[in-house]
Amino acid sequence: MPNLxxxxxxxxxxxxxxxxxSHLAIGLSFLALYVLLDWVSYxxxxxxxxxxxxxxxxxxxxxxxxxxxxxxxxxxPVALFASDILVRDLALPWGAELLVVFIVGSVYGAAAxxxxxxxxxxxxxxxxxxSLLLLMGVATPAIALVAAGHALVLWLYGIIQPDSLREVxxxxxxxxxxxxxxxxxxxxxxxxxxxxPAISWEVAGIVLLTAAGLWVVFGFxxxxxxxxxxxxxxxxxxxxxxxxxxxxxxxxxATQVGLIIALExxxxxxxxxxxxxxxxxxxxxxxxxxxxxxxxxxxxxxxLRLHQDALYRAxxxxxxxxxxxxxxxxxxxxxxxxxxxxxxxxxxxxQDPPKREEAVSASTEAIAQVDRASAVIRQIREYIRFxxxxxxxxxxxxxxxxxxxxxxAEIDRHHISVEVSAPADLSPVSADRVQIEQVxxxxxxxxxxxxxxxxxxxxxxxxxxxxxxxxxxxxSVRDNGPGxxxxxxxxxxxxxxxxxxxxxxxxxxxxxxxxxAHGGRLEIGSDQHGTTATFTLQVAGARMP
Amino acid sequence: MIALIEDDEAVSRSLSMLxxxxxxxxxxxxxxxxxxxxxxxxxxxCVVSDIRMPGMSGLExxxxxxxxxxxxxxxxxxxxxxxxxxxxxxxxxxxDFVEKPFDDxxxxxxxxxxxxxxxxxxxxxxxxxxxxxxxxxxxxxxVEVMELVAEGLSNKEIAxxxxxxxxxxxxxxxxxxxxxxxxxxxxxxxxxxVLNG
Numbered sequence: 001m002p003n004l005x006x007x008x009x010x011x012x013x014x015x016x017x018x019x020x021x022s023h024l025a026i027g028l029s030f031l032a033l034y035v036l037l038d039w040v041s042y043x044x045x046x047x048x049x050x051x052x053x054x055x056x057x058x059x060x061x062x063x064x065x066x067x068x069x070x071x072x073x074x075x076x077p078v079a080l081f082a083s084d085i086l087v088r089d090l091a092l093p094w095g096a097e098l099l100v101v102f103i104v105g106s107v108y109g110a111a112a113x114x115x116x117x118x119x120x121x122x123x124x125x126x127x128x129x130x131s132l133l134l135l136m137g138v139a140t141p142a143i144a145l146v147a148a149g150h151a152l153v154l155w156l157y158g159i160i161q162p163d164s165l166r167e168v169x170x171x172x173x174x175x176x177x178x179x180x181x182x183x184x185x186x187x188x189x190x191x192x193x194x195x196x197p198a199i200s201w202e203v204a205g206i207v208l209l210t211a212a213g214l215w216v217v218f219g220f221x222x223x224x225x226x227x228x229x230x231x232x233x234x235x236x237x238x239x240x241x242x243x244x245x246x247x248x249x250x251x252x253x254a255t256q257v258g259l260i261i262a263l264e265x266x267x268x269x270x271x272x273x274x275x276x277x278x279x280x281x282x283x284x285x286x287x288x289x290x291x292x293x294x295x296x297x298x299x300x301x302x303x304l305r306l307h308q309d310a311l312y313r314a315x316x317x318x319x320x321x322x323x324x325x326x327x328x329x330x331x332x333x334x335x336x337x338x339x340x341x342x343x344x345x346x347x348x349x350x351q352d353p354p355k356r357e358e359a360v361s362a363s364t365e366a367i368a369q370v371d372r373a374s375a376v377i378r379q380i381r382e383y384i385r386f387x388x389x390x391x392x393x394x395x396x397x398x399x400x401x402x403x404x405x406x407x408x409a410e411i412d413r414h415h416i417s418v419e420v421s422a423p424a425d426l427s428p429v430s431a432d433r434v435q436i437e438q439v440x441x442x443x444x445x446x447x448x449x450x451x452x453x454x455x456x457x458x459x460x461x462x463x464x465x466x467x468x469x470x471x472x473x474x475x476s477v478r479d480n481g482p483g484x485x486x487x488x489x490x491x492x493x494x495x496x497x498x499x500x501x502x503x504x505x506x507x508x509x510x511x512x513x514x515x516x517a518h519g520g521r522l523e524i525g526s527d528q529h530g531t532t533a534t535f536t537l538q539v540a541g542a543r544m545p
Numbered sequence: 546m547i548a549l550i551e552d553d554e555a556v557s558r559s560l561s562m563l564x565x566x567x568x569x570x571x572x573x574x575x576x577x578x579x580x581x582x583x584x585x586x587x588x589x590x591c592v593v594s595d596i597r598m599p600g601m602s603g604l605e606x607x608x609x610x611x612x613x614x615x616x617x618x619x620x621x622x623x624x625x626x627x628x629x630x631x632x633x634x635x636x637x638x639x640x641d642f643v644e645k646p647f648d649d650x651x652x653x654x655x656x657x658x659x660x661x662x663x664x665x666x667x668x669x670x671x672x673x674x675x676x677x678x679x680x681x682x683x684x685x686x687x688v689e690v691m692e693l694v695a696e697g698l699s700n701k702e703i704a705x706x707x708x709x710x711x712x713x714x715x716x717x718x719x720x721x722x723x724x725x726x727x728x729x730x731x732x733x734x735x736x737x738x739v740l741n742g
Contacts, residue, residue, distance in 0.1 A: 329597060329624035333553045336646040340559030343649055347566055362562075369555055 027075050030064050033057075034079035039087045041260070053273045054260065057083070058108070058176045059183025062139065065112035066124050066184070067191055073113065077105025096157040103149040111142035125192040126185055126245060127299070132292045136285065139180045147173035167271075174277045181284040182256045186249040202242065209235040210255055218262045229279050232259070236283065240290040244298055248291030252284050306409040327380060334373040341366035393540050394433050396465045396473060397422045403440045404463070407448060414452050416459035418444075426465055429473055429537040431518050436537065439511040439522075443477040443533045446508070450481035450531060468536055472520065476534040484526040511535075547656065548589040549573040550580050550606065551622070552598040556645075560593075567653055577601035581609065591640075591659045592619045596630060604630060607639050616666040618659035622647070669739070676740050679725050690717040691725070695737035 037057040061076035081101050084090055090097065115122040115138050123131040151169035154160045160168055213231045220228075232255055239251035259280060263273055341362045348358035400420050404411070411418055429436075444461065451459035460480045468474035508524070515522040520536035547569050551557040554575075561571040574580040577594065578601055592610065596603035607619045618640035623631045631642040640659045643652055680688065686707070693703045700718065704711040727733035 332624045332645040333556055337553070337555035337559045339646045340556070340563050340649070344559065344562055344566065365555070365559065372555070 023071060026064075026068060027072065030060065030072070030075055031079045031082060034060055034076075035083045035086055038083040042087055053171060053175050053277050054256070055175045055179035056183045056256075058143075058179040059181075060179075060187065061108055062112055062180050062184045063187035063191070065109065066115060066122075066188060069116060070113055073109040074105070076108060077101045080104055092154075092159070093157055096153050096159065099153045100150055103153070104146055107142050107146050107149070111138050114138060124188050126188055126292065128296060129289075129292050132185070132288055135184065136181070139184070140177065143176045143180065144173055146176065147171075171274055174274050174281065178256070178277050178281050178284070181281055181288070182252045185245070185288060186253045189246055189249045206235045206239055206251065207254065209238070210251070210258055214258050214262045218266045226275070226279070229276070230283075232280075233283050233286070236287040237290060240287045240294055244295035245288070245291035246295070248287050252287065255283070256280060302409060302412065305405070308406070327376075330376045330380075331373055334369040334376070337369045338366050338373075341369065391430050391432055393428045393430055395428045396426060396475065396537070399433060399437060400440060400463050400465065400475070403437055403444060406441060407444055410448060411461075414448065414459060415457060416448060416451055416461060418461045418463070420463045420465075422465040423467070426467065426473065427539045430540045431537050432514075435514045436518075439514050439535065440475070440477070442508070442511050446533070447477055447479035447481065447531070450479055454482045456481065467539075471538060472536045473539055474534055474536045476532055478530060478532040480530040483528050483531055484524070546570040546572060546589045547660075548580055548592045548594075550575075550577055550592065550594040550598070550603070552576060552595060556595075563649055564656075569656070577603070577606040577609075580606070584614075588614065588617065590663055591656055592617060593656065594619060594621055596621050596623045596634075604634055607634055607637070611638055616663060616670040618663040618666070620655055620659055673739055676725065676736055680740065682724055683721065687717050687721055687724075690714060691721045691733070691737065694718060694721070694730070695734045 034057045037060060038055075041054055041056050042052055057079070061079070064072050064075060081097070084092070084097060084101075092100065114120060115134060116124075120134065121130070122134045126132055126135070147169045150172045151160070151165050154168060155162060155165055210232070213235060216231050217225055217228045236248060236251045236255055239247040243250075259276065263276060345359045345362035345366065348355040348362060397420060400422075404418050404420060440463075444463070447461045448459075451461070458480070462478045463475070464478070465473060465475045508522075512522045515535045515537075519538055522533065522535040525532045525534070547564060549557060549561055549564070549571055551560065551573065552575055557573045557575070561573045564571045572583075572589070574583070576598060580592075580594075581601075592606075594603040594606055601609075603621050607621065610617050610619060621631055621634055621639055621642040622645055623642055624645050628644065631639075631644075635642060640662065641655045643655060680691075683691065686709075689707060690703060693706065698706070700711050700714045704714045707714070721727075722733060725733060725736055727736060
């Protein structure tokens, strides 16, 4: 049985495993990125001591410990201190600065380590709803604690008045929370998964819609800014539904950055800035939830497909096994007789003097048995050729898509892209649908195996159906694999000729028999750019051969 | 004589010629039924039979022979895919199986081993039949005495156990020794073991 267990956590953290080899490199990269983010996001500070309305660097600190563990717990406070010197020219008195660094370092460190402890069961790839809830549930009180502590320290040192205590705490809270909500999931996903949505027209459309949303909110009119703010939800929800959690984290970062730029350009006042960030927080939580649900559903679907795929293959193998047993028996009979006659001939020839007549007669018998064996093979092919075919009318494209769906799990696992293309007005064909499915499935599996065995990371299969002539439609399955051995292409397609180690080589031979039984042809072409298998089918209404 | 049962004419003919070359007397049959019809009074030393045959299969033939001719060794020939079946047959007591297409040296070795084992089994079987015939002439009491003697009990112990006089036991014992054709106590113990085994 193939292994049905989806490979989740072990295989999904390649970056992390690769990077955890060098503590210092990660730490210094973190430090540099932290200071850079702090510098970039140092907008609209409150007073001279720099509480800014959004803090992506806090999200970075969380991600660092969640991904790499307790050994990095000292880096965030060090980075905070370094950043305060470099970006803020050490605006606070030494005592206040050290107290803030201590509060931030200990509370955030404790929160992240709590999440990482095995008892909690937090999954840093955010694969399930509980993990997202845990992140929010643990980060929010920790951030509230730090915000309150931060404000208290400023008040103790007489930097702020008691009446602005609440406002300072709120700013610190919103700024850090938005940083964690938007940046931590993005970083966790970026470092634990390899694939983000590819650039496509749809992605371009979403980016355009986000820009349009920002323009509607900030460039269109001054009057309804807050009321119109939720327009920004639309593109991120679209992203979530189409691309799952990976897409959402990406979209949120883009929206947040766009929002900050828009806020700066339209010169918003400090308090309004905080309100926008609070609204953005609501958006972030909403679409993260959507993204997790969509991703979870996708995973379930994929597992189901994997299961179906395995069942289908098991059934196919069983019939193949029975068939192979039958063939072996039919071939073994003449083979046994051939071996016996050859021994008799050898024995007769070895006599002194040689018994010529005996040797000749035994050899003649052996040759007759060889003819018999090849007749058996011919019969098997005839049997398939004239076997019961049940023709029906069906459209080619849905059939092709169904066959691709059967192998979808395997295609995804090997990161192969599959494209089915056909003109919209393609006529239906008249054929035995089950048999044609077998042929297409066989060709697709051959293509997958060729790509996998070549170890290609940019594997691509194109299945193209088109009108070939007035009477026929051609279907071709093309891969960008290494191509076939030139010796093998020139040979006619025969049973038992195979390049695969575990195959009987019957697949292509049977496929050709099926297509020929339908009055079509199956041809294989190959060069260094890949292999193309093309077969033809009769369109509905065409006279059958 | 070796009986070869094989429905495929080419296999049957070539194999019997090969066996004949090795100095065996071979008689070939096209089906299990044909062989069973000719079996009475003409027992071969060894049976070589195909498994897949129309009508009675090789396995069914083996089941049949196990009852009617337990001392007759059966070698089954199998095509690919029947191996599980053949292994089952070995567990049921078939002598051996060979897979088609077979190596003739290997087949010869196995046939020789089968014939030897068949002869040994036949001797044991004959002795057992002979002894059973002799035992049938003993009375139930005498059989009881014989079994207890074979267990190693003394005359006195047997008398006590069966509630008869030691003298009677002695008489029975002499009678048993004579009827069973045992030359001494050890011989009698061996014969009882053959009977029970």
